[in-house]
Amino acid sequence: MKKLxxxxxxxxxxxxxxxxxxVFIATMLMRFTVPVFHxxxxxxxxxxxxxTIYMIVANKxxxxxxxxxxxxxxxxxxxxxxxxxxxxxxSFLFPLLADFVQTKTKIADKPKMMLSYTIxxxxxxxxxxxxxxxxxxxxxxxLAKGKDMTYVNSVFEGVSTASFFVSMILVVITSLVGLKIxxxxxxxxxxx
Numbered sequence: 693m694k695k696l697x698x699x700x701x702x703x704x705x706x707x708x709x710x711x712x713x714x715v716f717i718a719t720m721l722m723r724f725t726v727p728v729f730h731x732x733x734x735x736x737x738x739x740x741x742x743x744t745i746y747m748i749v750a751n752k753x754x755x756x757x758x759x760x761x762x763x764x765x766x767x768x769x770x771x772x773x774x775x776x777x778x779x780x781x782x783s784f785l786f787p788l789l790a791d792f793v794q795t796k797t798k799i800a801d802k803p804k805m806m807l808s809y810t811i812x813x814x815x816x817x818x819x820x821x822x823x824x825x826x827x828x829x830x831x832x833x834x835l836a837k838g839k840d841m842t843y844v845n846s847v848f849e850g851v852s853t854a855s856f857f858v859s860m861i862l863v864v865i866t867s868l869v870g871l872k873i874x875x876x877x878x879x880x881x882x883x884x
Contacts, residue, residue, distance in 0.1 A: 763790070764838045767783035776826075810867040
């Protein structure tokens with residue numbers, strides 16, 4: 693079994709930082725362009741623009757743990773900055789599963805990369821899943837943080853069964869498109 697070395701961990705740290713900033717950029721783009729649904733679309737926008745980072749990590753550090761660590765940066769962020777208590781779990785579990793698919797399965801390379809990146813992209817759904825599945829607990833959490841009902845109502849304004857399916861389907865579609873873009877950029881600038 694290939695273990696992560698110090699140089700791998702340094703590289704992972706760099707890639708995790710870049711990934712964090714791509715998520716930040718996606719968040720800002722959505723916040724200023726799609727006011728009502730912005731939080732529901734952050735995972736799909738991040739999937740669209742993070743494909744290159746994923747390609748680099750998967751190809752340059754093809755060892756179990758690299759993808760998990762990169763994705764877990766967001767889990768640490770969600771936990772440290774007081775997001776809803778369960779928001780950090782998907783940001784750890786989905787990258788872990790993606791890492792397993794990418795490094796431990798015998799699937800052909802192209803479908804494996806597509807599947808693992810799509811799974812990885814669901815890691816950012818942690819902050820939004822409670823909007824559909826834990827509405828009361830999420831509302832209580834916001835009220836406990838001193839938010840008023842006007843704010844709470846604005847958070848849930850775009851939340852519906854339809855928005856759940858649209859949001860999740862968009863993650864799948866944008867992860868596939870983002871990976872294709874990532875492959876083009878990776879092959880042009882990073883492949884040996």
